Amino acid sequence: MTKSRGGGWVTMTALIALSTACPPVPEASCRQLCEDGTQCDVASQTCVAAPRPRYLREVPGRGVKIASHDRTIWTASVDPSDGVVVVQQVRDGVRDARHVASPPVLQDRKLALAASAEGVVVVWRNGSDQYEVAWRRLSADVAAWRFATIVADAPYAGTEDFDLVLSNAGAPMLLFRDRAKSVRVLASDALDGAWHLEEVDDGGVTGDGVACADSLRAQPGAGVGFDPDLVRRGELVVAAYYDADCGDLRLARRSAQGWAVTLVDGGDDTEPNMRHGMVGRWPSVAFDAAGGVSVAYQDVSRGRLMFARERSGRFESSVVDAGFELDAFARQRKNIVGAFASLRVEDSGAASIAYFDGTGADLRLATRAAGATEWATRKLLSDGAVGFSAGQVILSDGRQFVAAERLNASGDGFRSELVMLEATR
Amino acid sequence: MRRLVVAMVVAAALLGCDRTEVRSGPRELTTLEPNAVRVLVAPAGIGTLVEIANPDGFTVNFAARALPAEDVVVSVGPLNQDLGVATLSSVTQGDAAIVTTRVESRAIHVPARIVWRGDTWVCRWRVAADEVETVAQLALAAGADGPEFGVTQQPTVTIVNPRVTAIDDCSEVSPLLPADFEDALITYLHDALAEAAANALPASPLDAIGLLRGNVRVTRQSPFANRVGTLVLEADVSERHDALSITQWGLSISMDAATEADRARCAPPTPLSTPPGVGSAPIDPADLSRLGADFAIAASATWLARVAQGATLAGYTCTGLEDARDASVNEEVVPTDDLLLESLGLDHLPLGPFATLVLIPGTLPTVEPKPDQGIIAVTWNDLQLEVYGEVAGARTRLARLVVDAELGLRPVAQVVGVAKFTLASIEVSTDQVDSELTAVAPTQEMLDRWARRTLLSVLEDAFEFPLPIAPPVPVRAVGVQVREQDVVVLLRFE
Numbered sequence: 001m002t003k004s005r006g007g008g009w010v011t012m013t014a015l016i017a018l019s020t021a022c023p024p025v026p027e028a029s030c031r032q033l034c035e036d037g038t039q040c041d042v043a044s045q046t047c048v049a050a051p052r053p054r055y056l057r058e059v060p061g062r063g064v065k066i067a068s069h070d071r072t073i074w075t076a077s078v079d080p081s082d083g084v085v086v087v088q089q090v091r092d093g094v095r096d097a098r099h100v101a102s103p104p105v106l107q108d109r110k111l112a113l114a115a116s117a118e119g120v121v122v123v124w125r126n127g128s129d130q131y132e133v134a135w136r137r138l139s140a141d142v143a144a145w146r147f148a149t150i151v152a153d154a155p156y157a158g159t160e161d162f163d164l165v166l167s168n169a170g171a172p173m174l175l176f177r178d179r180a181k182s183v184r185v186l187a188s189d190a191l192d193g194a195w196h197l198e199e200v201d202d203g204g205v206t207g208d209g210v211a212c213a214d215s216l217r218a219q220p221g222a223g224v225g226f227d228p229d230l231v232r233r234g235e236l237v238v239a240a241y242y243d244a245d246c247g248d249l250r251l252a253r254r255s256a257q258g259w260a261v262t263l264v265d266g267g268d269d270t271e272p273n274m275r276h277g278m279v280g281r282w283p284s285v286a287f288d289a290a291g292g293v294s295v296a297y298q299d300v301s302r303g304r305l306m307f308a309r310e311r312s313g314r315f316e317s318s319v320v321d322a323g324f325e326l327d328a329f330a331r332q333r334k335n336i337v338g339a340f341a342s343l344r345v346e347d348s349g350a351a352s353i354a355y356f357d358g359t360g361a362d363l364r365l366a367t368r369a370a371g372a373t374e375w376a377t378r379k380l381l382s383d384g385a386v387g388f389s390a391g392q393v394i395l396s397d398g399r400q401f402v403a404a405e406r407l408n409a410s411g412d413g414f415r416s417e418l419v420m421l422e423a424t425r
Numbered sequence: 426m427r428r429l430v431v432a433m434v435v436a437a438a439l440l441g442c443d444r445t446e447v448r449s450g451p452r453e454l455t456t457l458e459p460n461a462v463r464v465l466v467a468p469a470g471i472g473t474l475v476e477i478a479n480p481d482g483f484t485v486n487f488a489a490r491a492l493p494a495e496d497v498v499v500s501v502g503p504l505n506q507d508l509g510v511a512t513l514s515s516v517t518q519g520d521a522a523i524v525t526t527r528v529e530s531r532a533i534h535v536p537a538r539i540v541w542r543g544d545t546w547v548c549r550w551r552v553a554a555d556e557v558e559t560v561a562q563l564a565l566a567a568g569a570d571g572p573e574f575g576v577t578q579q580p581t582v583t584i585v586n587p588r589v590t591a592i593d594d595c596s597e598v599s600p601l602l603p604a605d606f607e608d609a610l611i612t613y614l615h616d617a618l619a620e621a622a623a624n625a626l627p628a629s630p631l632d633a634i635g636l637l638r639g640n641v642r643v644t645r646q647s648p649f650a651n652r653v654g655t656l657v658l659e660a661d662v663s664e665r666h667d668a669l670s671i672t673q674w675g676l677s678i679s680m681d682a683a684t685e686a687d688r689a690r691c692a693p694p695t696p697l698s699t700p701p702g703v704g705s706a707p708i709d710p711a712d713l714s715r716l717g718a719d720f721a722i723a724a725s726a727t728w729l730a731r732v733a734q735g736a737t738l739a740g741y742t743c744t745g746l747e748d749a750r751d752a753s754v755n756e757e758v759v760p761t762d763d764l765l766l767e768s769l770g771l772d773h774l775p776l777g778p779f780a781t782l783v784l785i786p787g788t789l790p791t792v793e794p795k796p797d798q799g800i801i802a803v804t805w806n807d808l809q810l811e812v813y814g815e816v817a818g819a820r821t822r823l824a825r826l827v828v829d830a831e832l833g834l835r836p837v838a839q840v841v842g843v844a845k846f847t848l849a850s851i852e853v854s855t856d857q858v859d860s861e862l863t864a865v866a867p868t869q870e871m872l873d874r875w876a877r878r879t880l881l882s883v884l885e886d887a888f889e890f891p892l893p894i895a896p897p898v899p900v901r902a903v904g905v906q907v908r909e910q911d912v913v914v915l916l917r918f919e
Contacts, residue, residue, distance in 0.1 A: 063817070080775065222751065244751070278749045282819075300749040302648045303820070324651055329787060329807075332651040332690035336746060339819035358813070358821045361861045385861040388817040405817070409864035413773030 051143035055086045055097040061389065061405030061418035065113035067120065068393035068401075069138075073420075075403050076100075076113040076122045077389075080416050085111065085134070087122055089142060090420070096142055100134050110160045118170030121191060123150075129157045131174060135191045150174065152186055152197040163230040165237070173232070175200065175239045175252075177225030181217075183241060183252065185259075200252045200259045201225065203245065208314075210263040212246035219245060226281070233287040240264065240283035240295045249280025249297055249308070251315075264295055264308050264315045277301050284343040284353070294345055296320070296353045298338030305338035305355050305366065307375070320353060320366045320375045335359035340390040340404070346370075352423070354380070354402045356387040363387030363404050365423055384408060386419060400425060448642045454659040454683040460704030461682035461728035462660065463911075464636060467675045467710065470719035471522045471563075472515030473918050474634070477898045478627035483508040483528045483559075486624075487617030489538065492609050497601045498540040501613045506533065520671050521564045521577055526622060530557035530584075535610055539598045548595035552614055556585040559622035565630070565669055571638075571662060572669045573628050580622035582615045630669070630676055631662070634720065635895035638662065638680065645689060645740040648747055654689030654739035658682070658732070674710035675720075684731040689740025691785060693807075697734045698789055702727030705911035716904045718915035722894070725911045726801075730792035733803075737786050745783030746813060746820070752779045759882075761814055768875040769812075769824050770863040777815025780823075782883055785809040787827065794907045800833040800849050801907055807856070810876060810883075824860035828853050828876045834888050836905030836912065845902070846888035853877040 030040035034047035041048045060079040067074050073090040083104070088097040103109075104127055112123040121135040131150040136142070162176035174186040183201040188194060203224040205211040216222075228241035237254040249264040267277025283297040295308045295315070305321040323335040336358040345351045349370040357364050363381040368374065380402060381387065388405040395401070403420040466474065489502035509529035516523050532551055539546045561580040565572050589607045591599070603609065627633040643656045660682040662668050668679040683701065688694065705723035713721055736742065748757045758779040766772060766780075787807025795802050806829045814823050833850035855872040867875070894900070896918070904915035 219751075221753070247749075303746065322650075330694045331692065331785070331787075333785070334649045334651050334691070334746075336813070336820045336822075340817075356819055358819050361821055385816075385821070388819065388821075407774070407816070407862060409770070409862055411865060413864060414775070414862070 049144065049146050051141065052098040052100050052145045053143075055084070055088075055099045058415075059086055059088050059097050059418040060084075060416040061403075062416045063110045064389045064391065064403050064405050064418055065111050065122075066391040066393050066401070066403040066420070067113045067115040068395055069115045069117060069120075070396045072115075073393055073395070073401055074113060074115050074120045075418060075420065076111045077405070077416075077418055078109050078111065083109070085122060085124065087113075087120070087134075087136075087145075088418070089120075098143060098145070100145055101132075101147070103132060110162070112162055112164035112174065114164045114166045114172070116166040116168055116170050118166065118168075119191075121164060121166060121172060123162065123164050123174060125158050125160060125162070129159070129179065131158050131162065131176070131186070133172070133174075133191060146192070148192060150186055150195050152195040154197040156184060156186070156197055159225075161226050161228055161241070163228045163239070165230050165232040167232065168234075173230065173237065175228050175230040175241075177223060177228065177241070181223035181225075183225035183228070183239070198259070200239070201241075201250065201261045203243070206250065206261045206263050208262055210248075210266065212243060212248065216245045224250065227283060229284050231285045231287065233291065236287060236291055238285050238287075238293055240280075240285045240297070242280040242283065242297075247278030247280070247300070249283055249295065251285070251293070251295065253293075262315070265297070265299075265306065265317050267301065268299075279306065282339050282341045282355075284341045286343045286345040286351070288345045288349060289347040294343060294351065296341040296343035296355075298341060298355075303334065303336035303338065303358075305341060305353065307343075307351075307353070321355070321364070321377045323357070323359070333359075337364065340388065342391045342402075344392055344394050344400070346394060352392065352400065354390040354392040354404070354423075356390055356404075361385035361387065363390055363402065363419075365392075365402065367425075380421065380423060381406075381419060392423070398425075448644070450640050450642055452640050452659060452661075454640070454657060454685055456701055457659065457661070457681035457683040458701035458704055458725060458728055458731075459663060459665075459681050460679045461701075461725045462636075462680040463705045463708055463723040464634065464678040464680070464720060465675055465708040465710060465713065466630070466634070466677075466720040467713040467718065468515055468517040468522065468673075470515075470713075470918075471517070471671075471676055472513050472524050473719050474627055474630065475515070475524050475526075475625055476510065476513050477896070477918060478633055479510075479625050480897075481507045483510050483526060483621060483625060485617050485621040487613075487620055490613055490616075492603060492606070494601070494603045496541065497598065498538075499602060499606075500538045501535060501610055502537075502617070504533075504535055504614070504617050508533065517671055517673050517675060518562075519673075521562050522671055522676070524561045524563060524622075524626070525558060526561075526625070527556065527558045528618070530554045533557075533614060534592065535614060537602075537606075537610070539595070539601070541598055541601060546595055546598050547593075548598070549592040550610060551590045551592050552584075552587055552610065553590070554584045554587045556583070557618065558583045558585075559618055561622045561626065563626055565671060568629070571629060571631060574626045574630055576623045576626065580619045582618045582622070584611060584615060584618075587611050587614075631678065633896075635897065636660075636678070636680070637894065643739070647740065647743075649691075649743075651690040652740040652743045652747075654692065654741075655687040656732075656735045656739040656741070657685045657687070658735075659684075675713070677707075679704075682728050684728065684735045686735035686738035688738045689743065691740055691743035692738045693786060693788055695738075695789060697731055697738065699727055699730040699734060699791065701731070703910065704728075705913075706908060708913060712904065712906070712913070712915060716915050717917060718903050719900075719918050721913055721915045723908075723911045723913045726792060726794045727910075729801075729912065730790075733792055734789040737789050742784060742786045745781050745811070755779075757781050763882075764812065764879065765875065766812070766814075766823065768867060768871050769858075769860065770865040770867050771812075771823055771860070773864065774814070774823070774862055775816060776823075777818070780812055780814040781820070782879065783809075783811035783813060783822075784883065785811070794909060794912065795833070796907050796909055798833070798849075799907050800835045801846065801912065803830075803832040803834060805830045805832070808880075810879065812879075823862055824858060826855055826872065826876050827857040828855050828880070830880060832884070836902075836907065836914075838902055838904050848881060848885050848888070851877055851881055851884075853880060 064077040157179035226242040386406040834846035835849035
């Protein structure tokens with residue numbers, strides 16, 4: 001399918017994949033034909049990616065994702081006022097924010113961000129339900145971003161539920177909820193390589209024999225694979241996601257035989273009013289030093305933060321923060337906590353979860369010392385409405401950073417602000 | 426056991442089955458308000474109690490009876506037949522009620538068994554009459570499980586112009602029957618109908634109405650542990666000699682009742698503030714006649730206030746956010762656009778399409794009848810009203826208002842199964858507003874107007890109380906009265 005700039009047609013790939021893959025053009029027309037975001041490289045007579053300009057405004061926080069490698073932190077976020085994708089690099093206190101892309105505005109845009117020794121990658125969904133990928137090699141200039149549309153060996157219909165990991169060698173893997181109500185993966189050996197589509201979970205019976213009733217699966221509008229979190233440690237690849245049909249938390253694990261699906265938490269419907277035991281939104285997965293899997297997530301029905309750890313092939317869940325606190329009138333109030341859970345488990349066994357308190361609109365952190373079983377929780381930030389899209393990283397030097405969005409009310413609406421702070425340990 | 430079942434059914438209905446666990450227990454409350462609840466069943470309504478206690482009609486189950494005869498063995502019956510009721514009426518006379526039942530008399534089939542020379546014939550006769558009527562006189566008597574209805578004497582039976590016709594061909598043995606066989610057959614039917622008339626009376630007048638009594642603990646269920654509390658209700662027939670009586674005005678019942686609560690932690694840490702009162706006033710029988718009501722219930726204002734306060738302490742008014750399901754099946758959520766959040770300075774916020782309102786009581790409500798205005802005034806101070814919306818997909822509290830509310834509840838008639846009140850008036854004064862997301866601070870007037878409008882939408886259908894009865898057939902409230910010390914609901918069986 002092709003479309004022209006001035007009446008003629010060029011390839012759609014050229015429109016979106018603003019890279020050195022552009023076909024050579026006559027020198028006379030090179031400057032005229034290169035798309036926005038590219039520039040004419042006179043020497044090679046090709047359209048090459050233009051250096052991404054600095055983002056000079058306050059860095060926005062909408063849908064913020066945070067990733068790190070070594071002692072460098074990256075955040076990716078969207079400016080809700082104009083849809084600009086902003087990627088910020090922070091190293092040793094030096095910040096560099098770039099206007100990476102201005103995709104056509106989509107509602108509820110989300111981003112995925114991953115970093116490795118090779119580079120940093122951002123993914124978003126375009127208006128054709130395909131995923132766009134932007135990446136920069138760490139060896140390249142900080143402004144040198146490349147772009148592509150993910151076209152796989154089979155058709156797919158992406159949604160706003162997706163996540164991305166990179167192997168140490170930089171091979172990407174994107175897990176997403178397909179509109180066809182299944183969880184799928186797009187994998188490639190390289191960002192500019194060929195993408196292969198894999199099935200992960202069609203919502204059927206899990207490997208441990210748990211099924212969601214057909215009547216629930218048949219509901220319109222729901223499905224399996226919401227809020228996925230994908231992690232990788234060497235060859236171990238695990239994803240946790242929410243099954244909205246049954247209100248369950250599922251986990252998929254990749255092996256040489258393919259993907260195996262396990263039920264992490266099926267919810268609590270034992271009490272008379274727990275008709276809808278829905279658990280497993282905002283899951284965040286982490287490996288411990290031995291490769292054991294843990295998941296932090298929200299118990300939606302009870303509005304609380306949970307932690308599940310795998311032991312002998314089964315997950316055991318416990319409450320991290322039930323969301324109760326006494327108010328000034330000695331009433332116990334219930335806060336809705338646990339959204340945007342972001343779990344990190346260190347090699348020592350110490351664990352921490354950054355999360356959102358929806359009642360106080362606060363950013364909170366739960367920590368558990370190595371060898372301990374009890375969690376301690378505290379507010380990290382409570383100034384304004386803060387904590388949306390919370391995420392955290394732990395750098396190679398042991399420092400811990402938490403990022404989130406703050407909404408600042410003003411006379412003419414709201415301003416989205418990225419807040420990032422180092423958590424004292 | 427029956428009384429506990431009734432009490433549990435009623436208690437569950439009072440507070441909503443899906444949010445309630447009901448358990449009965451031993452009597453535990455010592456200070457009962459005398460005459461907290463009164464019931465008056467109109468004279469005609471007593472007959473209706475008999476009628477609804479016999480949904481299949483007039484049931485005759487009478488054992489066979491041997492008749493004297495020579496050379497043959499003859500027995501009449503047994504008779505097992507449901508007869509249709511043509512009319513049923515009742516009046517009171519002194520301390521008794523007279524129930525007159527006219528049964529369908531076109532075809533009463535009576536069998537007879539005849540044994541002759543070792544052979545047995547079973548033959549049937551059809552008894553028809555111009556009119557079959559039973560008259561039972563019933564009174565109240567003490568029973569093992571409370572007061573019971575009983576007949577003061579054997580019911581009388583009138584069979585006008587009876588006609589006996591053989592249905593089956595029993596000509597071989599008919600000549601052997603006694604000469605007065607047909608008279609014996611009529612006498613047998615007479616006795617059978619008299620026993621059936623006595624058996625048709627409901628054993629307990631309280632069970633016939635399904636009146637709440639006994640001790641029940643009604644526990645609020647919630648996904649949130651801080652909303653779990655227990656309302657303790659106790660009610661029983663007063664021990665005074667005139668607590669249960671039949672008079673010319675009908676069947677009168679006085680109940681003593683008490684209410685306490687085990688506090689849910691979401692509720693304010695305060696005891697019930699309304700002490701037990703002096704009870705309800707006698708019900709005016711003229712009101713029943715005027716509205717054609719079968720019976721009426723009067724509940725004292727103090728008892729109602731204690732139930733309202735007890736329900737609040739038990740967590741029943743801590744509401745919202747308990748249903749996490751999708752909006753398409755979630756009854757808690759409201760369209761965000763309907764909330765007019767711009768009044769709170771919350772416009773331009775990137776919100777999801779649905780929002781949820783949360784109510785948390787800061788004090789216990791007070792209840793006061795206003796008979797001159799025909800309303801019940803409810804004052805509820807420090808009521809916390811919260812709005813939650815979806816921001817970035819996460820449930821987020823957008824604003825919290827603390828308001829003092831004064832509600833005027835006007836009773837509504839012609840409603841089935843419940844005592845319904847509409848919000849005749851609502852006055853709201855906003856004491857405090859908190860929001861991390863308010864762009865422009867709203868004025869006090871805007872806040873009050875928004876809170877009033879929102880409370881109105883939350884509460885407009887909230888004051889619909891199932892009656893403290895569980896009758897076997899639906900009842901319709903045909904009239905409601907607010908009086909100085911109580912509220913009277915006049916009811917008719919559907």
